[in-house]
Amino acid sequence: MEKIQLSLLFKIIGIGSASGLLFQNNTILAIGDNSSYLYEYQTETSKLQRHPLAENPQENTPKAFKPDFEAITQYADSIYIFGSGSTENRNFMVQVDSKTKEVIKTQDLTDLYLTMQSFAKIAPEDFNIEGVIYNGETWFFFNRGNGKTAKNVVFTVEGKNLVNEFQIISNEYKLPKIKGVRTSFTDAILVDDKIYFLASAENSNSTYDDGEVLGSIIGRIDVKKMKIDFTQKISDTHKFEGITLYKKSSNEIEFLLCEDNDTEVLEADIYQLKLKTK
Structure with missing residues (x-):
C-alpha cells in the first residue's frame, strides 16, 4: 500500500469549509462545518444546489x-448528518431523504454523546x-483526538435507535505523528469489510480553535479485528476532512477527499486519491 496519487479533481464555487462528502451517480453531496445546507453538485454539468437542513439556514454561521x-x-434511502458534539449546540443528527433531499427528522443526540x-x-x-459510518445494523463514530488528551476513539454503537436504546463498544488508537504532532481522525468510510480513515495533524490542543495544519494521512482498519492495517502520509499541507468512494477495481481504489480551508471563502477543492491495492 505504498503507491499513492493525489490530484485536484474539482473546484466547487459556493461551498465553504467542506467537512464531509458522498459520491453517487456523478453527484457529490457535501456538508460544511460553517453551514446548515446540504450541497448537491453535478460533476458533469457543474450545477450546484443547496438543500436547507434547518430553519433560517446560513452558509457562514458565526462559530459560537x-x-x-x-x-x-x-x-x-436516508442520509445522516451529524454535529460534532464539541459544544452543547452541536449535538444534533439530521436525517435526510436521499431522493428528495428533504429533512425527515432532526434528533438530539446529547444522551448518546454524553454516554x-x-x-x-x-x-x-x-x-x-x-x-x-452506518451499515444498516451498526454505527461507527470517530472521535478526533485533537484535544489535550489526544483520544482517537472509534465507538461501535448498536441498538434500536441512537436516542435511548443503544449499546457501545470503544476502541482507542494511537495514530502516527507528523512533524511531532499526533494525527487525529477527521473522517472514515466503509469499503467491504475495511474502514478507510483520514487523520490530520494540526498544531493545536483544542477541539474548538484551529491551529497550523501540518498534513494528513490515510489508514485502514479491519472491521472484524478493529485493528489498523496500515497508515500512510498523503500530504504535508492539507487538512482533509471528508472521504468518499469514487471508483474501485481489482488492483486500485479511488477516493474523493474534501479539505476544510478554515475560512469564510465559499470555495471547495475536491481531490482524487488513488491507492494501489496490489
Whole structure:
C-alpha cells in the first residue's frame, strides 16, 4: 500500500469549509462545518444546489452558534448528518431523504454523546465527532483526538435507535505523528469489510480553535479485528476532512477527499486519491 496519487479533481464555487462528502451517480453531496445546507453538485454539468437542513439556514454561521456538521453517511434511502458534539449546540443528527433531499427528522443526540464521553473517559472539551459510518445494523463514530488528551476513539454503537436504546463498544488508537504532532481522525468510510480513515495533524490542543495544519494521512482498519492495517502520509499541507468512494477495481481504489480551508471563502477543492491495492 505504498503507491499513492493525489490530484485536484474539482473546484466547487459556493461551498465553504467542506467537512464531509458522498459520491453517487456523478453527484457529490457535501456538508460544511460553517453551514446548515446540504450541497448537491453535478460533476458533469457543474450545477450546484443547496438543500436547507434547518430553519433560517446560513452558509457562514458565526462559530459560537454553528451546528458544526462534521460527518455524513448514507444507508438505503436516508442520509445522516451529524454535529460534532464539541459544544452543547452541536449535538444534533439530521436525517435526510436521499431522493428528495428533504429533512425527515432532526434528533438530539446529547444522551448518546454524553454516554460516549463517560464510557471512553473523554472530557467534554476533548469530545469531537468527525466521522460516522452506518451499515444498516451498526454505527461507527470517530472521535478526533485533537484535544489535550489526544483520544482517537472509534465507538461501535448498536441498538434500536441512537436516542435511548443503544449499546457501545470503544476502541482507542494511537495514530502516527507528523512533524511531532499526533494525527487525529477527521473522517472514515466503509469499503467491504475495511474502514478507510483520514487523520490530520494540526498544531493545536483544542477541539474548538484551529491551529497550523501540518498534513494528513490515510489508514485502514479491519472491521472484524478493529485493528489498523496500515497508515500512510498523503500530504504535508492539507487538512482533509471528508472521504468518499469514487471508483474501485481489482488492483486500485479511488477516493474523493474534501479539505476544510478554515475560512469564510465559499470555495471547495475536491481531490482524487488513488491507492494501489496490489
